[in-house]
Amino acid sequence: MSDQTKSWLDSRLPLAACFRAQVCDKPLPANRPYLSALGTLITGTLIFLMLSGAVLSAYYVASDHGAYNSIQFIMRNVNDGWLIRSFHATGTTMLFAAVYLAIFHALITGAYRLPGELVWGLKLAFLLLMMLVGYLGYAMQDGAVSHWSLHDVTLAGAGLSSFPGNISNWVLGGPAGHGTLGHVAMMHGLLTFIALGVLVLHYYAKQAVAPVAKKTVPLHPYYTSHHFVAVSVYVLLFAVLVFFAPHLGENPLNAAPANPLLVPAVMTPPWYLLPAAAVTHALPGTEGGIVAFFAAFAVLFAMPWLDRSDPRSEPGFLYKLLVVILGLDVIALGMTAAAGPSTINAILMIIFIGWYFLHFLVLTPLVTARESK
Amino acid sequence: MKLGISAAALLAAFLAFGSAAYAEDTLSPLHWQSQGTFGSYDQAALQRGFLVYQTACASCHSANALHYRDLTALGLTTEQVADITASIKLDNRPATLDDRLISALPKSQAAAAFGGAVPPDLSNIVAARPKGTEYIYNLLTGYQAPPADVTLMAKHYYNAAYPGNQIAMPAPLTDNAVTYADGTKATTAQEASDVAAFLTWASDPNLDARKQIGLRAVIFLIFLTLLAIATKRKIWRDVA
Numbered sequence: 001m002s003d004q005t006k007s008w009l010d011s012r013l014p015l016a017a018c019f020r021a022q023v024c025d026k027p028l029p030a031n032r033p034y035l036s037a038l039g040t041l042i043t044g045t046l047i048f049l050m051l052s053g054a055v056l057s058a059y060y061v062a063s064d065h066g067a068y069n070s071i072q073f074i075m076r077n078v079n080d081g082w083l084i085r086s087f088h089a090t091g092t093t094m095l096f097a098a099v100y101l102a103i104f105h106a107l108i109t110g111a112y113r114l115p116g117e118l119v120w121g122l123k124l125a126f127l128l129l130m131m132l133v134g135y136l137g138y139a140m141q142d143g144a145v146s147h148w149s150l151h152d153v154t155l156a157g158a159g160l161s162s163f164p165g166n167i168s169n170w171v172l173g174g175p176a177g178h179g180t181l182g183h184v185a186m187m188h189g190l191l192t193f194i195a196l197g198v199l200v201l202h203y204y205a206k207q208a209v210a211p212v213a214k215k216t217v218p219l220h221p222y223y224t225s226h227h228f229v230a231v232s233v234y235v236l237l238f239a240v241l242v243f244f245a246p247h248l249g250e251n252p253l254n255a256a257p258a259n260p261l262l263v264p265a266v267m268t269p270p271w272y273l274l275p276a277a278a279v280t281h282a283l284p285g286t287e288g289g290i291v292a293f294f295a296a297f298a299v300l301f302a303m304p305w306l307d308r309s310d311p312r313s314e315p316g317f318l319y320k321l322l323v324v325i326l327g328l329d330v331i332a333l334g335m336t337a338a339a340g341p342s343t344i345n346a347i348l349m350i351i352f353i354g355w356y357f358l359h360f361l362v363l364t365p366l367v368t369a370r371e372s373k
Numbered sequence: 374m375k376l377g378i379s380a381a382a383l384l385a386a387f388l389a390f391g392s393a394a395y396a397e398d399t400l401s402p403l404h405w406q407s408q409g410t411f412g413s414y415d416q417a418a419l420q421r422g423f424l425v426y427q428t429a430c431a432s433c434h435s436a437n438a439l440h441y442r443d444l445t446a447l448g449l450t451t452e453q454v455a456d457i458t459a460s461i462k463l464d465n466r467p468a469t470l471d472d473r474l475i476s477a478l479p480k481s482q483a484a485a486a487f488g489g490a491v492p493p494d495l496s497n498i499v500a501a502r503p504k505g506t507e508y509i510y511n512l513l514t515g516y517q518a519p520p521a522d523v524t525l526m527a528k529h530y531y532n533a534a535y536p537g538n539q540i541a542m543p544a545p546l547t548d549n550a551v552t553y554a555d556g557t558k559a560t561t562a563q564e565a566s567d568v569a570a571f572l573t574w575a576s577d578p579n580l581d582a583r584k585q586i587g588l589r590a591v592i593f594l595i596f597l598t599l600l601a602i603a604t605k606r607k608i609w610r611d612v613a
Contacts (some may be wrong), residue, residue, distance in 0.1 A: 030612050072438045072497065076578075082579045083586075144501070217612055225605040232598040239594055243587020244410055247500070255576075256493070256501035 011238035024220040029213035032064035032223075035231030038102045039206075044197055044231070045095045050192055052088040060140070062185040067142035068257045086246040090310040092134060093249055094238050099127055107303070108323045112310040115209045117304035122202040124300050129195040131276055138143035138254075138270055142181060147249055147258030150265045154180060248280075266340035274334030281337070282353045306364045309372035316371030319364070326359045379551035384595055398549065405506055405570055413581045414574055416448035420552050423447060425564045427461070429545045430495065433483060435476035436575055438496035441469040446578060447571075488528040490541035499569075500577035506573045508534065516544040568611025 002008075005363060010016060021327075024334070059078055061070035074081035103123060106112050112120035122295040139150040217223075242246055249271030269277050279296050280289035309315070336345050408413040425446060426436070441458045445451060454470060461468040463475070476483070476492065484491045499505030515534035517524055529539040546568075548560045555561055574580070 013462070076438055076443075082583070086583075219508075221608050222612065225608045228601040229598070229605050232594065232601040236591065236594040236598055239587065239590045241591060243583050246583070252501055252503050252505065255497055257497075 007035050020112045024189070024218065026219040027045055028223055030215040030217045030222075031213075032226070033228075034230050035101075035105055037227045038098055038105070039203070041230065041234050042095065042098050043100065043196075043319065045091055045098065046192070046196060046199065047086060049091045049095065052091060053189070053192070053300070054082050055084050056088055057185075057189070058327055062140070062184065064142070064181065065283055067140060067181055070227050071141060083242075085243050087251070090238060090246060090248070092137065092270075093241065093272065094234070095130065096134065099130060099236075100272075102137055102322070103127060107326075109312075110307070110309070110315040110319075112303045113194070113309070114304055115311075116206075118200060119205045119209065120304060122198055122205055122303060125129075126195055126198045126202065128297060129191055129198060133188055133191045133195065134270070134272055136184050140181065140188060141254060142258050143254035144256040144258055144262070145254040145261075145264050146269075147268050148263050148357065149269065150184065150266075154291070157280040158180075162326065176360065191293050194319075209313055209372070245303050257373070262292035268340070271334070272336075273339045275330045278333045278337035278349055279353060282349065296353075297355065299357060303360070306360055306368075308365050308369035313372050319371055322359060322367060326356070329355050330361070384592065403507055403510055403566070405573065407570070407580055408506065408570070409571060411584055411585065415570065417555060418567050419554070419561075419574050420449065421551075422567035422574075423556060423571070424551050424553065425568040426456075426495075426571055429549045429564070430568065431474065431543075432477045433492040433545075434495045436496045437494050439474045440573055441468060441472055441474065442508075443578065461493040481588040487541040488526075492542065495572055495575065497576050499573045501576075502515040503516070503578065504567050509572055510565045511570040512540075512563055513544075513546050513568065596603070 054075060059070055059074045059081065061067060071085070074085055076082075078084075080233070105118060106116075106123060135153075139146050141155075142150075249269070251268040253268075267277075275291060276296075280293050282292045283289060310320075329352050333356070334348065336349045336352065339345050384465060401520075406412050406418070423452075425478065441454055441461075444454045445459070451470070458468040458470060458472070474496075478486070478492070499509060502508045511534035512532060515532045517531055517533055519531035520540075523538070525531060526539055529541055530543055531538055532540045546564045548561050549559050550561075550564060551559050557563060
């Protein structure tokens, strides 16, 4: 760009100056842990998933007979199609790992407490959206397992058809019919854009309540170099999974095409949906499952008010210990869902879900009230 | 200096982990070369496996996602594959390179022949079963006389590896069901092992490329990470 054009552009649209002030020279706290890069990693991964998803959508066929075969075509006949799909699948695993870690981190550090309640709520909204998007992506494969899972979900949706405007038909195209996969694919993409919007809101909400740092450094080169480390480690991990464990956490049975005559005995979803799947089986019936799922999220949303401690205090030792136990409880819950139905499993599942609600509704208020005295 | 040492250590750890997984694998009675972290396909086994597939499975099963031209990945030349296809009859013409590996048995007849059980397409079967390669081997070598307390359903056979133990597929392999061009002795176990290798390739034809690119990517990223750490330290030196 010649100097003349540059000064003309600067006088009409001061992008460079704005970028310098808002990004490069932005003052940030001088002391931040590596986990503070999680936001960058999550946003980056989401955009990466949108791009790889856009490429896949050029070949994906959203129909009963087309879906499975089009994915096989991507894996076998499209140049580097296997790599793009592996990026997309493993990217999902990385994204969920980062989001679960961020939620855990916010819980154990007490970041959800006032005035961080909206930031916390937006985090949870993002997780909820990602679970929906993840589920829809899983259903889009139309494998031997996900086909039947989608069948159940659309039936459940039809059961809710008393909702105004018949949401289920609008969203899912009604009980597994020809249009269903088309609707599923459409929602899979659409909700991703909404999730990106939630991330932007989260970013600004977090800025608004961030404590004033005593000592600051400019974003560039300090935070760029700091995040460069986090991103490299993350991408290294990502690469190990993409190239050496591309199907990590998937149910192999779902790699077979759907069989309209054979309902699988165990409908194990991908790893990141396991705890949620367990919760939806906790109460009998479709409505029970939906109620349990939203109740599990409701107690998370209520955390800022369930915590009785002074928002400025450090979370106590007992509280932190309980959060670690909660993390293990959720993992154990996911494992019961993966193991499939049996009496002992059903009992364990009830215990783990019981502990989950006990943690939020009883232990958290009690312990935080006592520890802040 | 310190960084150089940690780079070497990290790389050594990665390679050691990979070869350890590989070494452990060679010790097990069932061993396929492709299974180690850095293991690639054994093309001789794949070619033998295709022969077994064509002789003993293709009469009932299809592998629809594959075309005959894909067989050049087994180390065969296009001419060799053309020779193979010339000897395979589809309805009323010889197969060509661009034909899919269909089954000789139409689906409707198959279901009738096996009491309603349709032979599944085998293109992706190894990916679609837990520990797929071992499973295929165990399934094909798992036919046994049923225990005294088991009554078999009509047109079913007892198989130790199949979930529920009663399968509608008659034992497809016998000793010397094929004659291997490379002189390998065609025991049932050898045939099962080779066809398991072939079906593993059919499910995951990009395994070799994936691991090759992966190794290079990981080595590059280890160095990139170390570079990032060094850069960050230098920039933040006077802050902390």
